[in-house]
Each structure stands twice: as C-alpha cells, then as structure tokens.
Amino acid sequence: MSCLEPHRKASVSASAPYRVLFVCMGNICRSPTAQGVFEAQVRAAGLSERVQVDSAGTHGFHVGKPPDSRSQAHALQRGYDLSAQRSRQLTAQDFADFDLVLAMDWDNLALAQQLCPAPHQRKLRRLAEFFQQHDSPVVPDPYQGGASGFDEVLDLVEDGCAGLLLHVQQRLSRPG
Secondary structure (H helix, E strand, O other): OOOOOOOOOOOOOOOOOEEEEEEEOOOOOHHHHHHHHHHHHHHHOOOOOOEEEEEEEOOOOOOOOOOOHHHHHHHHHOOOOOOOOOOOEOOHHHHHHOOEEEEOOHHHHHHHHHHOOHHHHHHEEEHHHHOOOOOOOOOOOOOOOOHHHHHHHHHHHHHHHHHHHHHHHHHHHOOO
16 A cells, blocks of 8 residues: 555554654654644643654664754744754654654655554655645755755644644544
8 A cells, every 4th residue: 555545543541642753864853843733732732641752764864863953943932842852763663653654855755764664554654745824745854054944844734733733633533
C-alpha cells in the first residue's frame, strides 16, 4: 500500500496513547519544531494523556544535539520551548511504535519509506497532507536560509498540526 492511499481503519484503544512521530533530515529544525508545536496543541486540547509526540531524523548527523538555535529562537517567539529536545535518528522500530509517521518533504518521505517495514507503510505520510490554509506540498528546509525560512516553517507547521489535531481527535473518538 502506498503512503498516499486511504488508511485502513485502526482501532485506537482508550488506554493506549496515539503516537505521532515527525521526521526531517537531521532532526534539528523542522521535526523538532513540529514536535513542539503539536505538543502545545495537544496540551491545549487536553489530550496530553492520550497523545504522545516525538521527532527523529533520517540522518544521524546531529544525534544527541539540541534543535538548531535559530529554530529554538523562532519557536520561542511564538511560545514553543524546544530546548529539552535532543536529536535522534529514525529506526525501523519507530514504524511499529508509532501510529503515524509524518515526513516534512518528499526526500525524507522516500528515505523513510526505504526503512519502513512493509506492514507499516500505511502509517507513513507527509505533514503537508494536513495543511488547512497553505498549499505547499512540503515543509521546506530552512537550514541554509535566513530568518524568513524559520518563520515559514512555523507558519506551515502550525497549520499542519492544527489539521493533524483534528485527524487525531477523530481517531481517538472512534469506538475501539
């Protein structure tokens, strides 16, 4: 099954948390930003006990390091504290452990698909699929750019996470 095909219905137990993993290349810009934003939205919705959030990178360039200082600064300006996060690399086990794995762009989606065991391919999607207001197919990498790139990432991530929250709330409300 391709990641773009409709997902099979999965029951979500009231006791088991719904687990979301965000993925970018190095896990220092986009995916930790998405983790911080989605955690804040989940908290505001009163779902912290029912939803778990994490992030990872397709590459191990920055394992153990905090998010990029520019990502942290821009996120903090909007009220998101990313300082406690540490980069880690995506593993095949993540696809078994998480209910939804969201890549930030096509390249990282392709890399994640290569690592993803066949039975879990249905869990792999792009965050852009959840955009409500924006019409971008990806969350672009701001690493080589200036401040505006980090603001654009936050705009896209906030939008995508709002749509994602609606999706997760629907999943949680389905009888198991």
